[in-house]
Structure formats: C-alpha cells, structure tokens
Amino acid sequence: MTTTNSTAAVAVSAAGRGTHRGTHRGPIRRIIAGSLLTGAVLAAVLPLLLFAGAPEALITGSALLGFAAGWAVLALLSTRMTSQPQRWAWVPAAALGATGVGLLATTPDDPALTAAGWVWPPLLLALAVWMGIRVRRSLAAGSGRWLLYPVVAVMATAAVGGAIETVGLASDQRSYAMPGQLYDVGGHRLHLNCTGSGGPTVVLMSGQGGFSASWARIAPAVADTTRVCAYDRAGQGWSEDAPEAQDGVAAATDLHTLLDRAGEQGPYVLVGHSIGGDHAMVYADRYPEQVAGMVLLDATNPYRATAGDVAHAGSPGPVALLPSLTRLGVGRLLPTSFWSALPEPAASQYEAFAASPRGWRNTVDDTATMPALLSQAQGLSTLGSTPLVVLTAAGPHADQVWADAQNRMAALSTNSSHRQTDAPHAGLLDEEDGAAVSVQAIDDTVQAVRTGKNLPPD
Structure with a gap:
C-alpha cells in the first residue's frame, strides 16, 4: 500500500513538472x-x-x-x-x-x-x-x-x-592626402584647391554626393587657360562639418567668406553640376557683383519647388539611418554601388567618401535642405547680359518638365547658350567625352567674359 501511494505521488509530481514546463x-x-x-x-x-x-x-x-x-x-x-x-x-x-x-x-x-x-x-x-x-x-x-x-x-x-x-x-x-588648404569661415573650415593662373577665376560647385575630387577631369583642363578653384561645401570631402545642415543661403555665405579669406579675386565664373547649379544660382542672387559668368551643368530643376514647400530643413525619412548603418561597414560591402569613371586617384577618393558615414550624412543633409535650396534658387530672376551656358544631359530624368526648366534657366541671361549632349548626368564630370563637353562650355564662358562678346551659337 505504501509502495502504491509512493508511486502515485511520484507520478503526480512528474505530471505536475511536465504541466509546469508545458505552461x-x-x-x-x-x-x-x-x-x-x-x-x-x-x-x-x-x-x-x-x-x-x-x-x-x-x-x-x-x-x-x-x-x-x-x-x-x-x-x-x-x-x-x-x-x-x-x-x-x-x-x-x-x-x-x-x-x-x-x-x-x-x-x-x-x-x-x-x-x-x-x-x-x-x-x-x-x-x-x-x-x-x-x-x-x-x-x-x-x-x-x-x-x-x-x-x-x-x-x-x-x-x-x-x-x-x-x-x-x-x-x-x-x-588620400588633401590637396589645397583649409580656411576658417566662422566656426568650421572649408577646403579649397586652386590651380592655374589668369582670369576670370572659375569656381567649381559639386552636386549631391560629389565633392572637389569629382572635378578631376575638368579642373586640370580649365587650369590650362585660367585659374580654377574646386571647393567642398561644409560636410563634403575634406571640409569640416557645419554645426547644422545648411541651406543655399548659408552655403553661399560660406563660399563668399572662403574666397575672400583665401585671397581669390572676383568676379568669378561659377560652374555648378546638379544641385551645385542651384547653389550657384543662390550665390549669384546674393552676390551679383561677384559673378562674371555662369555654367549650369544639368542643374537640378529649381522651379519644382512650390509655395507649399517649407523654407527650412525637412525630414529626410529612412535615409537618415544610413550614416549610422555605414558605421557597421555596410558601405564597404557594396563597393560597386559607388563606382566612378573618374581617373585615379579621384575615383578611389570619390568612392571612399560616398561609402563613408560622412558621405551619407552629406546626402542626408542635402536631402533635408533641398526644398529650401530650390526655393532660394528661384530668387535669381535675371543675370542681365552675364555670359551663361546651360548644358543639358541625356537620361531618363530628362523629360519635358526637365527640358522646360533648363530652357527657363537659359533665359536668365540675354547672353546665353543652351546646349544638349548625349552624355548622362554624372558623365558630364566623370566620363571623358562628357567632361570634354563641360570643359568646352566653361572655356567658351571664360572667353566671353574676357572679350565681352556673345557666346558662340548653341
């Protein structure tokens, strides 16, 4: 009897443990x-x-x-x-x-x-x-x-x-040693690399994701005929970060201070690629006396900004996570995503910057301040008779809206030339044929400034 009760107790206990574990x-x-x-x-x-x-x-x-x-x-x-x-x-x-x-x-x-x-x-x-x-x-x-x-x-x-x-x-x-020098523009330093001699001085302004190394095919060719300066906006390339993301006006103020402290003499021929073109337009609106000519290399359409766009930085959305994710080496796992047709060492410099946390942070900042930049670029209503070349690239982005915007930008000056090319958007800088077309547009503008004559026909 005792044995039977003990056996039953063990069975109940085991069942309980099983129920407990199951629970x-x-x-x-x-x-x-x-x-x-x-x-x-x-x-x-x-x-x-x-x-x-x-x-x-x-x-x-x-x-x-x-x-x-x-x-x-x-x-x-x-x-x-x-x-x-x-x-x-x-x-x-x-x-x-x-x-x-x-x-x-x-x-x-x-x-x-x-x-x-x-x-x-x-x-x-x-x-x-x-x-x-x-x-x-x-x-x-x-x-x-x-x-x-x-x-x-x-x-x-x-x-x-x-x-x-x-x-x-x-x-x-x-x-990748830094060419040129850093200059304090008020709380942060910007990178400027100038070569060549003569006037007017050409100032190269990069687009989103680019920086001074992106002009490796163009700057040396332009330096054969005049002085040329490639610079990095705050957060780009070798320049230091600004305390906060900058809109077009803040970037224009920085550039004006940079050129002054570097001892460069204006007025300048501004050359802007992509959103660099919009930055050039803002600079020309703020400092018209410092602009002798302008070349817009497939500049981003500033007229797509509407009255409903905010005047300050907006939220970049999920792209804001990319700088943090890049700290985990994500950018180096996808090196082909940042491949460049630039010559070495510029190609490697571009790829390294594009895949870095700073490169992604720069993209985040440019995305956030895009509405403000485009709205500010619209403030440029005329360049008078200042020589202006608008070079429009080919590609899926070049629809009728883009073409109309390019025509509208060309109409900013009574002395303008609107040119079409088969080169793609990025190819205007990094491909040999596209860069040659861009160099020709710059050279023509420089000559028009020097001689006071009209630009060659389109």
Missing part, C-alpha cells in the same frame, strides 16, 4: 519574440519619428535605447511570468542603454564617432559572445533559443563590420 515553454517563447519585436520597433520608430533629421549621434543613440528597451522587457517579463528567468538580459539592456544615453547627452561629432570605432566593436563582440553563452545555459532546448541566436549573431557581425569600417576610414585618411 512556461509557450510563454517564454512568446516573451522572447515580443521583446525582440519591441526592441526592433522602438529602434526604428525613435530615430524616424522622435529624432527625425537629427545628427548621426542622436539617431544612433535613440536606436540603441530602443534595443535596450527590448532586452529590458525580456529580463523583466521572463523573471515575473516564467520559470526560466533571463536575468542576463539586464546586461545588454544596461550596456546599450548607457551608450544610447551617452550619445544623446554628448552628441559627439564625426571625428569623435570615428575615434570611438576603435573601442566599441571589441566590446560589442565580447558582449555578443557572452550573451550566446548565457542563452545556451539559461534556456532549455526548444524554449526559444532559435529566436535569440540570430540576434546574437547579428550583434557579432555588427561588431566585426564596425571594426572593418574603422580600419578602412583610417586607411582612407592616410591614402
């Missing part, structure tokens, strides 16, 4: 899934909504806070609601949360974030390895390990990618 096997998986989803959603929502358009440090910091919240939810709910408490999750929650708060509080600039790249990748890798061990020890097989292992693997991959990116940035800095 918690489902909830722990749901808690893990819910916690990971919570972290992922918050890591996306906070940067895109609460910190939309903010500097890279704030974007990264807010994303880390989102992930930290997810790990905290896992630690809290698993302890209170299951028999498999995951108290170890407080460690990544604390580590990511503290880092996120630190970034939000200090808002480090690009050099500081780059320097931090020598520290955080090994720490993150160590944390990922430790988390993988804790997952294996604290979760029974079938309790949701398979949900956490991929996340730990992603963290380890991010650490390795971050280390590769940091080493790559250091290598790029050593490999």
Whole structure:
C-alpha cells in the first residue's frame, strides 16, 4: 500500500513538472519574440519619428535605447511570468542603454564617432559572445533559443563590420592626402584647391554626393587657360562639418567668406553640376557683383519647388539611418554601388567618401535642405547680359518638365547658350567625352567674359 501511494505521488509530481514546463515553454517563447519585436520597433520608430533629421549621434543613440528597451522587457517579463528567468538580459539592456544615453547627452561629432570605432566593436563582440553563452545555459532546448541566436549573431557581425569600417576610414585618411588648404569661415573650415593662373577665376560647385575630387577631369583642363578653384561645401570631402545642415543661403555665405579669406579675386565664373547649379544660382542672387559668368551643368530643376514647400530643413525619412548603418561597414560591402569613371586617384577618393558615414550624412543633409535650396534658387530672376551656358544631359530624368526648366534657366541671361549632349548626368564630370563637353562650355564662358562678346551659337 505504501509502495502504491509512493508511486502515485511520484507520478503526480512528474505530471505536475511536465504541466509546469508545458505552461512556461509557450510563454517564454512568446516573451522572447515580443521583446525582440519591441526592441526592433522602438529602434526604428525613435530615430524616424522622435529624432527625425537629427545628427548621426542622436539617431544612433535613440536606436540603441530602443534595443535596450527590448532586452529590458525580456529580463523583466521572463523573471515575473516564467520559470526560466533571463536575468542576463539586464546586461545588454544596461550596456546599450548607457551608450544610447551617452550619445544623446554628448552628441559627439564625426571625428569623435570615428575615434570611438576603435573601442566599441571589441566590446560589442565580447558582449555578443557572452550573451550566446548565457542563452545556451539559461534556456532549455526548444524554449526559444532559435529566436535569440540570430540576434546574437547579428550583434557579432555588427561588431566585426564596425571594426572593418574603422580600419578602412583610417586607411582612407592616410591614402588620400588633401590637396589645397583649409580656411576658417566662422566656426568650421572649408577646403579649397586652386590651380592655374589668369582670369576670370572659375569656381567649381559639386552636386549631391560629389565633392572637389569629382572635378578631376575638368579642373586640370580649365587650369590650362585660367585659374580654377574646386571647393567642398561644409560636410563634403575634406571640409569640416557645419554645426547644422545648411541651406543655399548659408552655403553661399560660406563660399563668399572662403574666397575672400583665401585671397581669390572676383568676379568669378561659377560652374555648378546638379544641385551645385542651384547653389550657384543662390550665390549669384546674393552676390551679383561677384559673378562674371555662369555654367549650369544639368542643374537640378529649381522651379519644382512650390509655395507649399517649407523654407527650412525637412525630414529626410529612412535615409537618415544610413550614416549610422555605414558605421557597421555596410558601405564597404557594396563597393560597386559607388563606382566612378573618374581617373585615379579621384575615383578611389570619390568612392571612399560616398561609402563613408560622412558621405551619407552629406546626402542626408542635402536631402533635408533641398526644398529650401530650390526655393532660394528661384530668387535669381535675371543675370542681365552675364555670359551663361546651360548644358543639358541625356537620361531618363530628362523629360519635358526637365527640358522646360533648363530652357527657363537659359533665359536668365540675354547672353546665353543652351546646349544638349548625349552624355548622362554624372558623365558630364566623370566620363571623358562628357567632361570634354563641360570643359568646352566653361572655356567658351571664360572667353566671353574676357572679350565681352556673345557666346558662340548653341
């Protein structure tokens, strides 16, 4: 009888343990899934909504806070609601949360974030390895390990990618020495590289994603006949970042100060490619006495900006996440996305900048300030008889609206030439044939300024 009762008690106990495990096997998986989803959603929502358009440090910091919240939810709910408490999750929650708060509080600039790249990748890798061990020890097989292992693997991959990116940035800095000089324009320094002699001086203004190296085919050819200066707007190439994203007026003020402090003599022939053309138009509107001629190389249509466009920086949307993602080496995984037809070393310089966090940040800033820039470019209503060449490229973007805008820009001067070319938009700078057409347009404008005669026919 005693034996029978003991056997029954053991059976009931075993059944109870089985029921207990069965009860918690489902909830722990749901808690893990819910916690990971919570972290992922918050890591996306906070940067895109609460910190939309903010500097890279704030974007990264807010994303880390989102992930930290997810790990905290896992630690809290698993302890209170299951028999498999995951108290170890407080460690990544604390580590990511503290880092996120630190970034939000200090808002480090690009050099500081780059320097931090020598520290955080090994720490993150160590944390990922430790988390993988804790997952294996604290979760029974079938309790949701398979949900956490991929996340730990992603963290380890991010650490390795971050280390590769940091080493790559250091290598790029050593490999590509800066030509020209930096000049303080008031709180930040801009890069200017001038070659050649004679007048009028030609000033080259890059488009979105470009910088002074983008003119490698054009600047040397123009320097054979006159002085030519390629410069980088704030945040581009070798120039330092401005305290905040700049619209066309701020960039024009910077350029005016830069040329003055560099001792360059105007009036100038402004040459702008893509949105660089719109920047040239804003400069001409602000400083008309400093403009002797202008060449617009497939300039972005400024007339698409309407009265409803905001006059200040707008939200760049998901593209704002790209500088932070690039810190993980994403840009170096897709090198062909930034391939350039420029000659070396300019091609490698362009590719390195385009794939870097600063390159993406520059794209984010240009996207955010685009409405303001285009609206400000519309302020240029006439150039009088100032020599003006409008060069329109071929490509899918060249529809009737684009053609009408190019004609409208050509009508800004009574001494203008509107030319068509088979070269694509980017090819006006980086392809040999397209660059030759651009050089001819610049040379014709320089000669028209020198002689006071009309431009050659289209």
